[in-house]
Amino acid sequence: MTIEARIRELGAKHSRLSAEIEAVTRHPSADSLELSQLKKEKLHIKQEMENLRRRNIMTVN
Numbered sequence: 001m002t003i004e005a006r007i008r009e010l011g012a013k014h015s016r017l018s019a020e021i022e023a024v025t026r027h028p029s030a031d032s033l034e035l036s037q038l039k040k041e042k043l044h045i046k047q048e049m050e051n052l053r054r055r056n057i058m059t060v061n
Helices: 003-026 032-060
Strands: none
C-alpha cells in the first residue's frame, strides 16, 4: 500500500469517527468514557496521517 493510499484510508476512518462522536454527543445519556476514547482514537489517526504526510514530503524532496 502506498503512503497516499494509507493516508486516504486513515482519512476515511477519521471522518467515520467524527460522525460517531457527533452521534454520541447528541444522545441524551452520552457516555463520557466512550466519547473520550473516540476522541483519543481520532487524534491518534490525525497524528498518524500528519506523520505519513511529513515522511512522504521528505521522500519526495
